[in-house]
Amino acid sequence: MKRFEKITIKAMALLLSVFALESTVLAQGNPTLSDAEVASAAVTANQIDIDFAAIAKEKSKDTQILEFARTMANDHQAVIDQAVALTEKLSVTPKDNAVSKQLKADAEKTKAQLRAKSGKAFDKAYIDNEVAYHTAVISAVKDLLIPETENAELKDLLTSVVPALEAHLEHAKMIQQKMSKK
Amino acid sequence: MMTPMLVAMHRVLFPCALLLLTGFPTLQERPATKTHRLEIVRMKFSPSNLSVQPGDTVVFINLDMVTHDVTEASGKTWKSPPLAAKSSWKKVMKTSASYYCSFHPVMKGTITVK
Numbered sequence A: 001m002k003r004f005e006k007i008t009i010k011a012m013a014l015l016l017s018v019f020a021l022e023s024t025v026l027a028q029g030n031p032t033l034s035d036a037e038v039a040s041a042a043v044t045a046n047q048i049d050i051d052f053a054a055i056a057k058e059k060s061k062d063t064q065i066l067e068f069a070r071t072m073a074n075d076h077q078a079v080i081d082q083a084v085a086l087t088e089k090l091s092v093t094p095k096d097n098a099v100s101k102q103l104k105a106d107a108e109k110t111k112a113q114l115r116a117k118s119g120k121a122f123d124k125a126y127i128d129n130e131v132a133y134h135t136a137v138i139s140a141v142k143d144l145l146i147p148e149t150e151n152a153e154l155k156d157l158l159t160s161v162v163p164a165l166e167a168h169l170e171h172a173k174m175i176q177q178k179m180s181k182k
Numbered sequence B: 001m002m003t004p005m006l007v008a009m010h011r012v013l014f015p016c017a018l019l020l021l022t023g024f025p026t027l028q029e030r031p032a033t034k035t036h037r038l039e040i041v042r043m044k045f046s047p048s049n050l051s052v053q054p055g056d057t058v059v060f061i062n063l064d065m066v067t068h069d070v071t072e073a074s075g076k077t078w079k080s081p082p083l084a085a086k087s088s089w090k091k092v093m094k095t096s097a098s099y100y101c102s103f104h105p106v107m108k109g110t111i112t113v114k
């Protein structure tokens, strides 16, 4: 029970930090993020989940976790490839910004926490974080990045990524539930 | 030199002769089988419930940017190879099946053969 509370608090903290970001960015008036900054935030968010997957590949022995992590690495790389191809086509150079910096800073903390765990505790921490992270990224993409995007093709790309993020979230929740029954 | 009349006769007689030799195959067989298009788009099989006749072909087309597959639900009878973005795979359906994507198990569908 205690563990569950801790996770919920962590998930909430992650969500709050995204919401805080949104309000900071939105408070500055429109448009606050250029398309170059949106592209950078999108690539960063995807790269972070690839990094989490790499830690899982290194630390987990659970087939289910390893397969999930492999799908995360492949899918998020496919999104990055599409985003990079589009920025090249549009001659936009992704630009580091408050959102991508915040995402990276949060991810570094999470990676340290994941690396400190092993065995079943790692598997649980990894999948709990995948649930929290996808929840946060879905809301950031829908409520922040998409509304901030000017270019129609970039907006379409971000919109088409949402169903994949939602499927990942449902998949992670499925594994989370199975593990809690073991 | 063939007169136009002869040419016309050849055009009629040759197919007739062919039909006689092969015994009117099209009249003896069941109606031709159909090909059904099944899109994989926005992380869903569409249509997710499809009805086909025995022997019909179903073509799965991946329109997403991520790789999917089509795996029969028991995991024992059939499975497509990984379908990268924009690739497709076809299967002749003889029996009904439930299926899912092994990369994204939340993606599911059924094909009813009747």
Ligand SMILES: [Cu+2]
Residues within 6 Å of the ligand: B067, B068, B069, B101, B102, B103, B104, B107
């Ligand atoms: Cu899939």
